[in-house]
Each structure stands twice: as C-alpha cells, then as structure tokens.
Amino acid sequence: MATNGRNSQGNRDFGSIGMWVGQGVLAALFLFAGGFKLVAPAEMMSEGPVVLPVLFLRFIGLCEVLGAAGLILPWALKIQRELTPLAASGLVIIMIGATTLTAITGQVSGAILPFVAGIIAITIARGRWRRLQTA
Numbered sequence: 682m683a684t685n686g687r688n689s690q691g692n693r694d695f696g697s698i699g700m701w702v703g704q705g706v707l708a709a710l711f712l713f714a715g716g717f718k719l720v721a722p723a724e725m726m727s728e729g730p731v732v733l734p735v736l737f738l739r740f741i742g743l744c745e746v747l748g749a750a751g752l753i754l755p756w757a758l759k760i761q762r763e764l765t766p767l768a769a770s771g772l773v774i775i776m777i778g779a780t781t782l783t784a785i786t787g788q789v790s791g792a793i794l795p796f797v798a799g800i801i802a803i804t805i806a807r808g809r810w811r812r813l814q815t816a
Contacts, residue, residue, distance in 0.1 A: 696808065697812075700805060700808050700809065700812075703801050703804065703805050704752045704753055704756070704765075704805055705753070706801070707749070707752055707769075707772070707798060707801055707802060707805065708749040708750075708752045708753050709749075710749075710798060711745040711746070711748050711749040711752075711772060712745075712746060712749040714742070714745055715741070715742040715743065715744070715745025715746035715747075715748075715749065716742070716746060717742070718738050718739060718741060718742025718745065719739060719742040719743060719746065723735045726738050730786040730787070730788070731782060731785075731786055741775060744771065744775060745772070745775065747768070748768045748769075748771055748772040748775070750768075751764050751765060751767065751768025751769075751771075752765060752768050752769060752772075752805070753765075755768075756809065762809070762813060763813060765805075765809045766805070766806040766807075766809040766810045766813070767806075769802045769803070769805040769806035769809065770802075770806045772798075772799075772802045773799050773802045773803050773806065776795045776796070776798050776799030776802060777799060779792075779795035780792045780795040780796045780799060783795060
C-alpha cells in the first residue's frame, strides 16, 4: 500500500491520512512536553503533588523528544520504517506511567490526556506494524 495518501488503485487512503494526522499531533505533543522537561528549571519541576527526581524527568523528556522524532522521521524519510512503531510503543510505556501516576495523585480528570495519547500511540504502533507486514 502506498504511503502518499493513495492506495494501489489511486484512490485516497484515509487510513494512511489518519495515521499521519495522529503521528503529527502526537509528535507535537511529545516534542513540547519533552522539550519543556529538558529545559525547565529544576525548581519548577520540583512542584506538584508527586515530586520525581529531576534527572529522571530529564530522561523522560529526552525519551519524549526522541519518540517524537521517531514518530515522523523514519516513515517520512522511508529509512528504517520499523522504528516508527517502536517509537510509538515506547511512548505508550511512558503514557502508562503518566496516566497511572496522575490517577494515583487523585487527579483522575488530569489522567485523561496521557490516557488518550497512549491510545493514539497504540493505534499508530499497530497500524504501522500492519503496513510494514503488507509492504
């Protein structure tokens, strides 16, 4: 199946378009969130109901930024495409932790965003794995 938004018959492939939209939204989200964790002052990251070590938060930020790049670059450049579903899978793991930690602190409504981001990441991982298998 072609990755340019059209299937082999030349018709629009809305699954591919939806996948790209999801990847773009997630990449923007993780680039912003991860970039913030990398550059924010330690004092700012030490606030909140659960205080995590700053080095751990910086590591998570780096993983989020690399995951954002992994969502877009391999598939767009058609190089090592298997890295895109792996990046999405890694971001699912981060979102499981974020959802759990947020819900444990009693902010169940705050856990909705990481939960939804995790669902989108799962969808992208599964969809891109399938496309690799049929290519």
